[in-house]
Amino acid sequence: MFSELQNKQSHALEMVQSLFLRLLVSLIRMYGCATRIVEDPSQHRSTMLSLILRQALDYVHADSGNLHTIDELALLVHTSRSHLMREFKRSMGVPLGQYMRSLCLERARLCLIETNDPISVIAERLSFSSIHTFSIFFKRHMGVSPQEYRRRFCK
Helix, strand or coil: CHHHHHCCCCCHHHHHHHHHHHHHHHHHHHHCCCEECCCCHHHCEECCCCHHHHHHHHHHHHCCCCCCCHHHHHHHCCCCHHHHHHHHHHHHCCCHHHHHHHHHHHHHHHHHHHCCCCHHHHHHHCCCCCHHHHHHHHHHHHCCCHHHHHHHHCC
16 A cells, blocks of 8 residues: 555555555454443444345455446345445445445456456456446546556556
8 A cells, every 4th residue: 555655646546545445344354243342331332244244245355257236236135225335334434336346446457467368358357348348447447548557557
């Protein structure tokens, strides 16, 4: 994260946000099952993530080649879309859609940097309907096309 902060490129802030969100989720997943006892035992409060959120996070993080829509995710965890979105925002502090986009961008960025796979293969792996859709998504959030990103930052 610190190297990205020092990076003067236009996408550095988005990368730091993405890395921070991954760190936050990892910490919440690691310590989400713990309980916190306040000094007054009558105010015992659980910081446990709900089963629904843990399942949703597991699905979202489990398979980078199978990114789900929010509707699909809600079906997988047996709840409504609105309830899942509300609970995710309440517990995680960021909207579910934003979190999923950040995760997708991070996966795309890593594929561009760490592999020599064609951009069309990366787009397909990330469940985009076309390379054009992937390129528009990537450029909208990163400020450069996937090809330009690879050319600038992967050498």
